Amino acid sequence: MPRARRTTRPEARREEILEAALELFAERGYRGASLALIAERVGLTQQGLLHYFPTKERLLVEVLALRDERDTAHLWPHGGLDALPAIVELNTQRRGMVQSYTVLSADSVTEDHPARDFFTGRYERLREAVAAMVREDPGVVLPEGMSAEDAAAMLIAVMDGLQLQWLLSGGDIDMTGVVRGALALLRRSP
Amino acid sequence: MPRARRTTRPEARREEILEAALELFAERGYRGASLALIAERVGLTQQGLLHYFPTKERLLVEVLALRDERDTAHLWPHGGLDALPAIVELNTQRRGMVQSYTVLSADSVTEDHPARDFFTGRYERLREAVAAMVREDPGVVLPEGMSAEDAAAMLIAVMDGLQLQWLLSGGDIDMTGVVRGALALLRRSP
DNA sequence: GTCTATACCCTGATAGAC
DNA sequence: GTCTATCAGGGTATAGAC
Numbered sequence: 001m002p003r004a005r006r007t008t009r010p011e012a013r014r015e016e017i018l019e020a021a022l023e024l025f026a027e028r029g030y031r032g033a034s035l036a037l038i039a040e041r042v043g044l045t046q047q048g049l050l051h052y053f054p055t056k057e058r059l060l061v062e063v064l065a066l067r068d069e070r071d072t073a074h075l076w077p078h079g080g081l082d083a084l085p086a087i088v089e090l091n092t093q094r095r096g097m098v099q100s101y102t103v104l105s106a107d108s109v110t111e112d113h114p115a116r117d118f119f120t121g122r123y124e125r126l127r128e129a130v131a132a133m134v135r136e137d138p139g140v141v142l143p144e145g146m147s148a149e150d151a152a153a154m155l156i157a158v159m160d161g162l163q164l165q166w167l168l169s170g171g172d173i174d175m176t177g178v179v180r181g182a183l184a185l186l187r188r189s190p
Numbered sequence: 191m192p193r194a195r196r197t198t199r200p201e202a203r204r205e206e207i208l209e210a211a212l213e214l215f216a217e218r219g220y221r222g223a224s225l226a227l228i229a230e231r232v233g234l235t236q237q238g239l240l241h242y243f244p245t246k247e248r249l250l251v252e253v254l255a256l257r258d259e260r261d262t263a264h265l266w267p268h269g270g271l272d273a274l275p276a277i278v279e280l281n282t283q284r285r286g287m288v289q290s291y292t293v294l295s296a297d298s299v300t301e302d303h304p305a306r307d308f309f310t311g312r313y314e315r316l317r318e319a320v321a322a323m324v325r326e327d328p329g330v331v332l333p334e335g336m337s338a339e340d341a342a343a344m345l346i347a348v349m350d351g352l353q354l355q356w357l358l359s360g361g362d363i364d365m366t367g368v369v370r371g372a373l374a375l376l377r378r379s380p
Numbered sequence: 381g382t383c384t385a386t387a388c389c390c391t392g393a394t395a396g397a398c
Numbered sequence: 399g400t401c402t403a404t405c406a407g408g409g410t411a412t413a414g415a416c
Contacts, residue, residue: 150371160347164296168309
């Protein structure tokens with residue numbers, strides 16, 4: 001039986017790198033975060049990092065894929081519309097995560113951005129999921145001319161837009177309260 | 191009397207540069223847009239550009255100041271809450287402008303970003319202005335626990351969040367309709 | 381699996397000629 | 399007012415030793 005490895009297990013290393021990359025993309029955006037900086041944060045050289053992820057673009061894609069898998073899988077399937085304020089409340093405890101999505105999603109609309117497809121698909125799926133919640137909620141009464149899809153787009157927009165204001169205000173905005181308010185608006189009848 | 195100048199007037203040149211800079215910041219973000227690229231777009235070298243704006247940071251600040259002056263001055267003072275869907279409708283005709291604000295505002299939450307203060311201040315002023323509109327609107331009935339400031343934060347968030355979805359969907363989202371819907375929600379009584 | 385060395389390009393900024 | 403020349407620094411990525 002061989003001695004315990006001197007070095008970290010490859011899968012663990014990969015996870016460490018993905019973690020550090022997400023942090024740095026959040027702090028400085030995709031273009032502003034260099035491979036060397038990410039590598040340094042896990043005690044590697046830039047070239048050592050490239051052993052695990054052949055290109056920077058590849059690294060970003062894998063970061064997003066991992067996060068999507070973990071987050072979306074755990075948070076979204078449970079419950080109806082009231083899961084939304086719950087998620088928002090959780091997010092107030094995870095500034096880094098909020099910032100990474102805010103920065104990277106806006107980043108992704110720029111030219112030839114590697115995360116473009118990821119976010120386009122993500123929002124399509126998100127709108128569909130939230131529209132279903134809206135339709136199934138017994139309390140919701142939509143005003144004339146507003147479809148369930150419109151309401152879904154609105155709710156997602158509220159959450160995203162609040163995150164930006166929250167980040168810029170240094171946490172001074174009551175995200176959860178406002179999202180609860182938005183739900184209350186949808187649930188009262190004329 | 192001297193002959194007409196061979197070169198462009200300095201103020202006109204400055205405006206040209208600011209225009210090109212805004213475009214390129216929108217297309218590639220602040221860090222992704224190089225001085226050389228901006229200069230090229232107005233037929234200058236990078237060094238020629240630096241004659242007008244001593245640093246890149248300075249250029250960004252002036253771009254934002256100019257835009258803020260023009261846009262905010264013209265659009266915001268008129269009318270009450272119904273100015274909001276009107277602005278959104280106008281924005282569907284100005285993709286570049288929408289993209290520049292979406293990209294730069296999110297960009298600005300990253301480390302040591304020169305536009306950070308600009309956007310922090312902008313949102314504070316915006317919330318205050320919209321909160322006043324909410325208070326003065328005769329039709330608005332707020333649900334329990336939602337202040338005029340909360341409603342303002344929500345409306346601004348809806349507009350910002352929709353812009354991101356709109357940009358990512360290739361213009362497929364009906365921004366104006368959803369914002370009208372949000373106003374309708376605020377204006378119906380329980 | 382991680383390193384050193386290196387190729388090659390782009391960055392913002394300065395100095396000084398014209 | 400705009401250029402050429404140049405600087406010091408950083409970027410991603412490859413080749414190959416250990």
